[in-house]
Amino acid sequence: MEILLYVGGILFMLIGLGLSIGLHEVGHLVPAKLFGVRVGQYMIGFGPRLWSKRIGETEYGFKLLPLGGFISMSGMYPASNNAGPARGVFRTLIQDARSANDETIAEGAEDRVFYKLPVWKRVVVMLGGPLMNLLLAVIIFTVLVSGIGVQQGTTTIASVTECVVPAESTATECSADDPASPAAEAGIEPGDVLVSIDGQPVSTFAEATAIVQAAPGDALDLVVRRDGAEKALSITPIAAERTITDASGQPILDSSGDPVVKEVGYVGMGSQMGYVQQPLTAGAQLTAENVSRVASLIVTLPVRLWDIGVSLVTGGERDPNSPLSVVGVGRLAGEVAATDAPILNRFAVLLQLLASLNVALFVFNLIPLLPLDGGHVVVALWEGVKRIWAKLFRRPPPAPVDATRLVPLTVVVAVLLIGMGALLLVADLFNPVDILQ
Known part of the structure; x- marks a missing residue:
């Protein structure tokens, strides 16, 4: 099953890449045709041709190597003056390019060439793909x-810490000397849904956290929804050193790459993660x-x-x-x-x-x-x-x-x-x- 999923992921990306390349070329093709340029080919891929079909004056198809795509527009550059044989590697390359360009200019369609378009139209055609x-x-x-x-903390409470331990502590259980957390004292329970804090409605856990962190030592009115009914509670955050996190619950890092630790209001409750639109x-x-x-x-x-x-x-x-x-x-x-x-x-x-x-x-x-x-x-x-x-x-x-x-x-x-x-x-x-x- 894992192999099938792995192959499925690759196919998803290959199809997505193919569509992205194909639509990139459509971005060139549509304005070129609207501006009257003759387009001989619209191809996805390079190398040997796998399949093609001519519709009107344009041949549409796929080639073997799916590493890009192209459209062949008539007269990308001015027609050459049919100079004699070129000497030197660079001159030969230039002459070959001019000959290939000349071949795209069909007899009777000399005015339907790319290079004769106004500058702004040429820019539109070339920017259409990107x-x-x-x-x-x-x-x-x-x-x-x-x-x-976006996966963020929701307003549904997933856990309530029973006690307060120092930020640097590695203890996994509360001791008799550890004070109870404000969330536990307030009677918050897992499954409660936060409705408002200090009179402010909250729609994400990040909003609730911001209010709590800004109010160490202040008593806050708290409304939660429990079993379908709203319940009014009171909670007093304590001042504690804690790692600052973003909306996704990931630590915020300073310029040195270390987690940012500040003294903020803390109550000891965690949220369920979920997708927030x-x-x-x-x-x-x-x-x-x-x-x-x-x-x-x-x-x-x-x-x-x-x-x-x-x-x-x-x-x-x-x-x-x-x-x-x-x-x-x-x-x-x-x-x-x-x-x-x-x-x-x-x-x-x-x-x-x-x-x-x-x-x-x-x-x-x-x-x-x-x-x-x-x-x-x-x-x-x-x-x-x-x-x-x-x-x-x-x-x-x-x-x-x-x-x-x-x-x-x-x-x-x-x-x-x-x-x-x-x-x-x-x-x-x-x-x-x-x-x-």
Whole structure:
């Protein structure tokens, strides 16, 4: 059964990745067609063709290696001038790129080419793919936090501590000298549901905790629901040093990574954990936080790749926040699906992985280097700047930017991307990230 769950987790992530890639390309395809560009192919994957079907002027299909996708637009760059044979490696690469580009321009459709679109339309086409991934991330995160909810302490009491022991104590039982906890003195029982504290309604345990921690030594009116009826109690928090926790019950750490300990009001009661649904805006907020985190990772990518290489060679523990290959993401998905946890918990983690993957696709594709979408945006914007400059100084309109001149740089970037993918693949096979430890 565990093997089936593991395989199921991998399949979930592969299907999710395939849909994410497919919709990314739809984000390019739809505006391109709306703007009249001739699109010859819409393909998911690379390598040998597995299946395809031509609908109208566009061939739709799948290829063997599910490592990405593409659409083939007519005339990504200006047509070449049919110069003679090229000499030198770089000139040959440029000439080959121009020849391949020329082949996409169909006879009779010379005006339906990408490079002749206004600059803003080209930017829209190229940003359509990454923005589709961003939208998917927002939708998935919204389903996760507003549909399923965030696991937090609820207002239902799970336990009541019988006595008060020092924060640094390791005792597991009360002694005769230990004073009774305020919760026990007040008559709070497991199963009680908190309704209000000090006249303030509470909907989460975090809200109740904030009121209690802010009122050491003060008598507070407490209303609980017990067996369907509300019961009024009185509770007086004592001052005690306790580790400060967040809404999920996890310790808050200081800049040194140590738990934050403060003297706060304490009563000695614990809550049941449950999924608390968040406002609809929480999904977009969580997406923005992930975008910031992934952008920081991209900035420090060379250092992180170096650390991955070192840990791979030395066998050291890998940073849980390090980048992953498709194999690494699939492996994590399988491990999550096979863990001994409630089904809803596992499904929530899988959704979080898929949403984070779409955020990564969004941020990574915005890197302003060809062959990534961000590189095409930069080329279009540069042409726009040249046109504005010419208009300001009353000069003739400049010729379209010939991005095939950047093919040597594009090849270098492609080689680096392949090298990065190979490193991550080997690291994910032999020194994988363990987020379940």
